[in-house]
Amino acid sequence: MQMIIYMRNVDMNLLKALDALLTEQSVTRAAHRLDLSVSAMSRNLTRLRAVTGDLLLVQAGRKMVLTSYAMEVREHVHEITHEAYSLLQPTQKKLNLDTLERNFTLRANEGFINLIASTLAKELQEKAPKSCLSFIEKFDKNAQALRDGTLDLEVGVIGTNAPEMKTKTLFRDRFVGICCHKHPLLQNDEITVQNYTAYKHIVVSRKNKSRGPVDIELANYGLERQINMVVPSFSTAINIVRNSELIGLIPLSTLGFITTESNISGITYFELPVITPFINISAIWHPHQQDNLEHRWFRETIMKICNSFPIH
Template sequence: MRFKKLDLNLLVALDTLLTEQSITKGAEKLNMSPSALSNSLSRLRDYFEDDLLTQIGRKMVITPLGESLKVNVRNALNNIESTILVQPSFDPQTTDRIFSLFCSDYTQTVLAPHALELIGKQKSSARFQFLAQVENPHEQLERGQADLLVIPEGFTSNEHPKEVLYEEEFVCVVWQHSEIAKGELTKEKYAEVGHVLMRPWGIKKDFFETTLVQKYGIKRRLTATTFSFTSLPALVIGSENIATIHVRLAQKMAKVWPLKILPLPFDIPPMKQCIQWHQYRNNDEGLIWLRNILKEATTNMDIE
């Protein structure tokens, strides 16, 4: 099919090439031969009168025009998928959909089990894939790699709709036999002791570092970092270190590990945990169902 002399089949090839920046990887993703995809790239170059991707050393680099097309092409394909290809009705008991959710291991620990319990009670045939954390999660929405984000409000995009699920407070956890556990946790002591932090590779934005330094002038003394929220409580066992974590996660972990939960020695605003979806998928009945499941699951989180 052609639109203004452009073969619309080439849009899928263009989207994949701009995302993978590799003919070999792109061909594997599209289940076609590298030569066929290379031919598609040649046709795209002729149409746009631009290289779109240029070979520099061993890498293919996107040209400025290619960069300008990247988001628009992905949005066009998302729009087609959401308005034409998605079935108008959704039955959770007969669906074969696989929902991809971007969320942290904290969310998978405190919220996801309650959502899966509700889904199980509905005898739904839907399946779920939890995705690893990345620095700009909204890009996964725009690339069609994630159906839904479950993230703090500060990490959401202004380009897509969102809804606040719940609020979460923070506390400190320490080894219950440590010296820190014996006395009051003051701001001075908090600044002096070692800290274990959750800081995934490539993610630079840190809510606590910004809040503590700007508001209180506190810079934590780093002992260790990890990619996982749920491993933080274990990492303070047997030490004089502190982990600052979500209160619901702390309460769960204190049932398993020899921990003591201490209040923060300063005030910080609660975290607003949000769900976010692509602007073109407002009417996706499957996502509406899933969003409602997550909202209902939040009411069960604190019922043990």
């Protein structure tokens, strides 16, 4: 009964204030975020404490920390605040690409950026000349940037840490082997698991994980690769392979899906002697962008470009 009486007096600005407070974990920063004075935000916090019956933020030295209740509701508060304000904002009737001034942000690994950057840049220049495109390299799968809108779109393998995200499969990728074009491995009539594992290997891993699906398959033959180098990027691996006798393993997309010519600027790619699972590469975005016309146009542009990739 007490809660019902309180709820009658709750206004939407309190919800917005709660979202800002839980996101910033600071009265001062939350006030700046909503363009209010610190005192006004402090009063908002006092009202929210009365409404929820929870302290929400408590002082821990000079900082404020969330209570367990605040931590529990933080994500939900953010989502419903976004939904509520989207509902009250005027509907976008028409998208005018000629006058669109927007910075689109896309997070992907360097291989995908190399693959799509020039085509996407050309498309944006032609269709939305006043817009800007920022690529962000993928150092982690943190979903917070998608949630708070600082990131428009992520391209990669769907993770499990953000189940609320919207996704769309863009293309299927697969691993191939690479070596320098004079590599003794290529003297063999056929690349077998035996001669594949007879040479030293280089692997790409941002987390220094050197074993993957290929190693699992090789283990079935009682074989393993001798890994001599781990590097954080595919471009680094390609450069090293070009000038060494190390054998590399990269997604075919990194080579731009070139399948008609196996000898590419000093390196040769070849089919692996083991079968590895396909990798589904998807576009990932937050539901709050779902009906945004600008965002829809952006992701549909990327989907259109990816549709031209061969599916292997």
